[in-house]
Amino acid sequence: xxxxxxxxxxxxxxxxxxxxxxxxxxxxxxxxxxxxxxxxxxxxxxxxxxxxxxxxxxxxxxxxxxxxxxxxxxxxxxxxxxxxxxxxxxxxxxxxxxxxxxxxxxxxxxxxxxxxxxxxxxxxxxxxxxxxxxxxxxxxxxxxxxxxxxxxxxxxxxxxxxxxxxxxxxxxxxxxxxxxxxxxxxxxxxxxxxxxxxxxxxxxxxxxxxxxxxxxxxxxxxxxxxxxxxxxxxxxxxxxxxxxxxxxxxxxxxx
Amino acid sequence: xxxxxxxxxxxxxxxxxxxxxxxxxxxxxxxxxxxxxxxxxxxxxxxxxxxxxxxxxxxxxxxxxxxx
Numbered sequence: 001x002x003x004x005x006x007x008x009x010x011x012x013x014x015x016x017x018x019x020x021x022x023x024x025x026x027x028x029x030x031x032x033x034x035x036x037x038x039x040x041x042x043x044x045x046x047x048x049x050x051x052x053x054x055x056x057x058x059x060x061x062x063x064x065x066x067x068x069x070x071x072x073x074x075x076x077x078x079x080x081x082x083x084x085x086x087x088x089x090x091x092x093x094x095x096x097x098x099x100x101x102x103x104x105x106x107x108x109x110x111x112x113x114x115x116x117x118x119x120x121x122x123x124x125x126x127x128x129x130x131x132x133x134x135x136x137x138x139x140x141x142x143x144x145x146x147x148x149x150x151x152x153x154x155x156x157x158x159x160x161x162x163x164x165x166x167x168x169x170x171x172x173x174x175x176x177x178x179x180x181x182x183x184x185x186x187x188x189x190x191x192x193x194x195x196x197x198x199x200x201x202x203x204x205x206x207x208x209x210x211x212x213x214x215x216x217x218x219x220x221x222x223x224x225x226x227x228x229x230x231x232x233x234x235x236x237x238x239x240x241x242x243x244x245x246x247x248x249x250x251x252x253x254x255x
Numbered sequence: 256x257x258x259x260x261x262x263x264x265x266x267x268x269x270x271x272x273x274x275x276x277x278x279x280x281x282x283x284x285x286x287x288x289x290x291x292x293x294x295x296x297x298x299x300x301x302x303x304x305x306x307x308x309x310x311x312x313x314x315x316x317x318x319x320x321x322x323x
Contacts, residue, residue: 090272218292219299
């Protein structure tokens with residue numbers, strides 16, 4: 001293990017993929033909110049809300065990023081491992097319940113219609129610099145709430161790999177890709193396989209969390225860095241087995 | 256006070272999520288690994304074992320909840 005974190009190309013590829021997918025999923029959900037607000041209330045306050053939200057997220061990353069990188073590597077791994085495990089298991093839990101039919105799949109088209117209906121009913125209020133406070137705050141909240149977890153994921157991955165710019169580039173690339181698709185389609189991205197992406201992100205976050213958490217707590221992995229892909233494969237197998245078992249249980253209950 | 260409560264509730268929801276049992280098991284597993292590592296560094300197996308258990312437990316609780 002190099003002092004800079006998981007040093008192989010595989011580790012960097014997992015890092016990029018995890019941050020890109022996590023960011024893309026959340027960007028799709030934020031896009032649904034911003035589109036609904038922009039179409040019904042006007043684009044100016046909606047985009048002001050987006051800009052303010054992105055600024056706040058950038059400030060969070062800029063403030064916490066350097067603080068994380070000065071932590072001793074072992075402490076950083078313990079904290080990051082614990083955080084990634086809580087986030088990863090939350091993503092995985094939701095994705096498994098959806099994949100097995102115990103929770104409804106997220107429907108971006110329906111979510112968009114609900115947002116449009118709510119935005120059409122809401123009263124308008126003017127504030128300094130903002131002509132429609134409702135539209136501004138809804139866009140702002142959408143971006144911040146969907147983006148905060150991704151900012152933490154990018155921060156923790158980037159800090160642990162000692163490559164925050166790479167993690168930030170993956171996050172920005174995902175936001176740009178989703179925004180470009182939304183601008184072209186002018187509709188929510190209802191056909192994006194959100195749950196599959198969430199499942200993949202959950203597996204990778206949990207896998208990295210297990211690997212780094214155990215190292216941070218003082219354990220040595222057999223084979224060192226080579227254990228990471230094995231850990232991720234193990235989490236994937238456990239999650240896949242859970243989906244299979246829950247589908248069988250659901251089918252049995254249906255009979 | 257209301258805003259402070261809302262702020263605390265936001266961070267609790269953000270980090271702990273729907274099932275506090277998962278967070279408790281993760282903290283216990285990390286503490287257990289740290290304790291074991293003072294005797295041997297070959298204690299990597301504890302975290303994957305507890306994470307598997309935590310996933311199974313939280314899914315079982317969610318499925319049970321969905322039947323009520």
